Amino acid sequence: MVSEPQGGLTEYIQHHLNHMVINFRPDAGAFWNVRVDSIVVSFVLGALFCLWFWLYARKATSGVPSKGQAFVEIIVEFVDTQVKDTFHGDRRTVTPLALSIFMWVFFMNAMDLLPVDLGGWLVHTFAGAETAHHTFFRMVPTADINTTIGLSVAVLFIVIGHGIKAKGGFGFGKELITAPFHAEGPVAKTILVLPNFFLNVVETLSKPVSLAMRLFGNMYGGELVFMLIAGLMVSWISFVPGVVFNTAWAIFHILIIALQAFIFMMLTIVYIATAREHH
Amino acid sequence: MEINMTFLGQMISFAILVWFTTKFIWPQISGAIEERQKKVADGLAAAERARAELKDADAKVAVEIKQARQQASEIIDKAQQQGNQLLEKARAEATEEINRLKAQAQDDIASMAQRAREQLREQVGALAIQGASKIVQREIDPAAHKALLDQLATEI
Numbered sequence: 001m002v003s004e005p006q007g008g009l010t011e012y013i014q015h016h017l018n019h020m021v022i023n024f025r026p027d028a029g030a031f032w033n034v035r036v037d038s039i040v041v042s043f044v045l046g047a048l049f050c051l052w053f054w055l056y057a058r059k060a061t062s063g064v065p066s067k068g069q070a071f072v073e074i075i076v077e078f079v080d081t082q083v084k085d086t087f088h089g090d091r092r093t094v095t096p097l098a099l100s101i102f103m104w105v106f107f108m109n110a111m112d113l114l115p116v117d118l119g120g121w122l123v124h125t126f127a128g129a130e131t132a133h134h135t136f137f138r139m140v141p142t143a144d145i146n147t148t149i150g151l152s153v154a155v156l157f158i159v160i161g162h163g164i165k166a167k168g169g170f171g172f173g174k175e176l177i178t179a180p181f182h183a184e185g186p187v188a189k190t191i192l193v194l195p196n197f198f199l200n201v202v203e204t205l206s207k208p209v210s211l212a213m214r215l216f217g218n219m220y221g222g223e224l225v226f227m228l229i230a231g232l233m234v235s236w237i238s239f240v241p242g243v244v245f246n247t248a249w250a251i252f253h254i255l256i257i258a259l260q261a262f263i264f265m266m267l268t269i270v271y272i273a274t275a276r277e278h279h
Numbered sequence: 280m281e282i283n284m285t286f287l288g289q290m291i292s293f294a295i296l297v298w299f300t301t302k303f304i305w306p307q308i309s310g311a312i313e314e315r316q317k318k319v320a321d322g323l324a325a326a327e328r329a330r331a332e333l334k335d336a337d338a339k340v341a342v343e344i345k346q347a348r349q350q351a352s353e354i355i356d357k358a359q360q361q362g363n364q365l366l367e368k369a370r371a372e373a374t375e376e377i378n379r380l381k382a383q384a385q386d387d388i389a390s391m392a393q394r395a396r397e398q399l400r401e402q403v404g405a406l407a408i409q410g411a412s413k414i415v416q417r418e419i420d421p422a423a424h425k426a427l428l429d430q431l432a433t434e435i
Contacts, residue, residue, distance in 0.1 A: 024284070033283040042289060046296045050304070057307035062314030069311075076308045096305035100297045141289070146282060150289030154297075 009231040016227050018136035035144060042141035045107040087273040094272060098265045106261035111139040112222050113250055116230050143219040152208035155268050163275035176200045207271055211264060218260050222253050404432035
């Protein structure tokens with residue numbers, strides 16, 4: 001395989017797990033790294049989604065829809081139905097949020113289906129073997145923890161925002177220290193302030209972590225399996241089983257791609273719905 | 280697995296994406312969908328209304344047809360009655376006419392027979408006189424023998 005370094009499967013996979021990185025402050029440590037591949041691919045995919053839906057939204061007609069509009073409407077209505085079933089309230093901001101998450105995560109996950117060596121091959125062909133050896137590019141933004149954490153932390157802010165909006169700043173703060181353990185009398189209440197607050201912080205923080213880790217783990221693992229299978233195709237003996245496994249895994253992965261996008265969307269809606277509930 | 284500035288970049292990308300979807304995609308598409316839903320609902324309601332109206336009209340038509348049929352049969356009955364009456368009257372008149380004509384004809388026949396008898400009697404009288412005059416070889420005075428001749432004629 002074209003971009004494979006001299007050291008066999010382990011090095012092949014390690015090579016493939018490197019990001020294209022730009023460091024704005026090399027002296028200040030790895031935190032200032034920016035993974036260009038994640039940013040660019042996710043941004044292009046987001047723009048693609050915006051463009052696609054915007055083109056149909058612009059000339060959306062309430063009459064007989066074109067096939068393209070009907071398809072877009074099916075997606076929108078699918079998301080809206082999920083939101084409607086879980087979240088009871090003003091959906092004007094919730095459904096667009098869910099739609100964005102679903103489509104964006106789906107698009108980013110779908111990058112997993114591109115051949116793992118396509119990028120390397122393109123660089124190798126157009127820029128030469130020497131450049132290819134130094135250029136790293138990972139096509140799946142959701143297999144980067146930064147992307148999934150970024151998404152889930154943004155979702156967390158939105159969830160907290162919904163909570164404050166539904167209960168008011170005071171109500172939200174009060175719930176932080178009076179739930180889930182309820183008590184009668186000022187003494188018992190004071191004692192329970194700390195445990196309640198601690199539990200609520202843990203509960204709140206567990207949401208973005210579980211969201212991000214689930215998506216990241218699925219996509220990272222999926223990518224890894226694709227690379228392992230690609231390793232099979234190095235020799236002609238294992239080439240045919242390699243193709244069979246690759247196809248099987250790709251077909252199975254279509255399910256994971258859609259499912260993970262759906263789960264991310266559903267959990268976001270559930271979190272928002274729970275945040276709006278009073279204890 | 281390291282967290283770095285990419286995280287912030289992705290958050291900003293996500294924020295832009297959500298803003299764009301909320302502003303430019305969702306309102307248009309959901310608006311179109313809702314409007315179409317309303318149109319379809321209106322259309323269905325209109326169809327339902329039209330169906331009800333059709334049912335009403337059908338019932339009305341059925342009643343009207345029934346009435347018309349009844350009227351028609353009444354008219355036919357009346358017409359038949361009238362026809363029968365007319366026929367009856369015509370028959371009566373015709374019978375009367377026939378009777379009248381028959382009577383007249385009988386009268387005519389009777390008077391004609393009477394006249395013919397008269398003439399015959401006269402001619403027979405004349406013939407008798409002629410015959411008698413031939414027999415007697417002389418002129419019989421009809422005036423002188425009128426009484427005789429008349430008596431003869433009545434006897435014939």
